[in-house]
Amino acid sequence: MKELIDSKGLGYRELNGHIRKILGLSSSDSGNRYAGMEILLKNVCGQRYIGCGLKGDHKISIEGVPGNDLAAFMDGPIIEVFENGQDGIGNTMNSGKVIIHGDTGDIVGYSMRGGEIYIEGSAGFRCGIHMKAYKKKTPVIIIGGSAGDYLGEYMAGGIIILLSLRRKGVDKVFGTGTNRAGYHIGSGMHGGTIYIRGKVEEYKLGRDVIIDEPKGSDIDILYEYIGNYCNFFSADASSIKVEDFIKLIPFSHRPYKKLYTY
């Protein structure tokens, strides 16, 4: 079933209330009454917490700039944004997909524990801060353009892929070289993997990561997510070569063990 909400002038409480109503949810329960709902939100402008805590196989499409903490605690749905996103996308997200046709602000995937975030353009600072993985849950963030400083800061698990693509007249350049990451990559990182397209200068790395070469299962992972990226954003997959990537892994799984007794 398809539904449309004109979000013009709505506060975030009203808008999220409408969404929950369409999904047959009362304010107290997060279970599902309906399945496979599709909702189109028109004229969104800065409303926060869209998709917060939602479960199920629904799809929410957003026209306009959604506010902070988009898809926070989300568990299952797909959210597609046809504009730029703001800060805190996928905050502590559990599963589902977020697809952003544009750039995003800071702390994308903050404490994310599962699901996938696809960013067509560039991500702000601290993308993937404190992401974590557990058993079968592995969160993934794919960034098409550049990433700001502190990519994967305090990362404890999951996957970040930076494609370092350029779009005409839109992208800002962070740093130099072919890669498009900022400084202090993976500082405080103690789990998970970051893949970056392009050679990364040693001084850009945080002191907690080492450079490795993608091989075996890494290649499969890269093919899968690059394929998805190109699919979602109609990008040319042939220009992204798997052999151009480097892999960053943490130096230690307990970088601060000397500071704490247990």
Next chain:
Amino acid sequence: MEFGSIRLRQESNRYSQEYFSRYRIPSGCAIFGMMDQSGGRFNGSQVIDGIALMHERSNGLGGGFAGYGIYPQYKDDWAFHIIYDGPEARCLTEEKLSSNFRILFSEEIPTREVKGIENPPMIYRYFLKPADFAYSITSGRHSIKANTYQKILNDNERFKIMEEDFIVSFVMEVNSGHNGSYIISSGKNMGIFKGVGFPEDIGNFFKLETYRGHLWISHGRFPTNTIGWWGGSHPFGLLNWSVVHNGEISSYGTNRRFVSGFGYKCVLSTDTEVITYLFDLIVRKQNIDPGILHLILSPPLWDEIERMSEDEMKLAKILRILYGGALINGPFSIITATNEYMYALNDRCKLRPLVAAKKSDFLFISSEEAPIKLICPHPDIVWHPGGGEPVIGRLNKNSAIDHKEKIVEDILNRM
């Protein structure tokens, strides 16, 4: 409209303590700025719309606006906005004004009653010319020190600096005088409107839709680490400067000591005030181009400096060493404005949000992107400035990015 005679500070202090004992309001500051770089003037309603959209970032304890180009009929005279605790304070300060200035025009600033704005103080504005004798006898003890850095000035420039220094010392004197008067705005052809409440209510209260300016900045929430009171809301102003700030300054003590050596008194018991004085000291008095100001306020780390080209490195080192006490540490994003430009800067780790956008002659700077898109749905370019990366919009120069190389060359020649 009638004003009760209230003790401004105590009253609002009690108010905010009550407020906090009942519940904590989670919020982060909102800052928003908008400028027509071609100098075209527009009224304040769009800026109110922009800051109102970030309502969740505010908490009702402070809001304010600064508008530039709003008093063209008095563009060469000093425009003071003064808030008074009561009629007594007004008498005392007006006496002081008339003995130092020629008062060309004065009036109560027109306001309207707005739900949510309680207990406003008395708010007056004055258009002033300094009496000739006033600044010729003010030695400007901090002016001499600063001017030694500058190339020899001609008489006009010297005169201008003397006059400005006189205004600074007059404002410092009144604001630290504890007689219940606070000069919240003291520039030319600009004005600051601020108070306790949500910014959209404050904007409405002051009827900002009736003013037209080429540059507006605004703020929601209240000065961090301080009680919310009318004089303590943002923007902070001195001369033509106004500053709005999201964040807090951990280096406040150091910065305060640094500016106090040049005669600036930090009297408003808040951290943002010191940023205003840093701008005044470094840009106005010491004539440092805003294009390299980020190398002082939010400089690159030493290891980044080591990787710069030789000229850049030399400059960055000189500035870090000379201006160590002006480095602002801690999370912040600020927008500073003066009649000629709007300037935005983040701390070097970007711990507070900042987004900028350009649409032909218009430059927008905001805490969030949505307010920009509300006012201008299709900007030419939107970007997220990095940590320590400034955004500068100059009047009559359609570029938000400076000619950095030229400035580097200039400054090295000067050193």
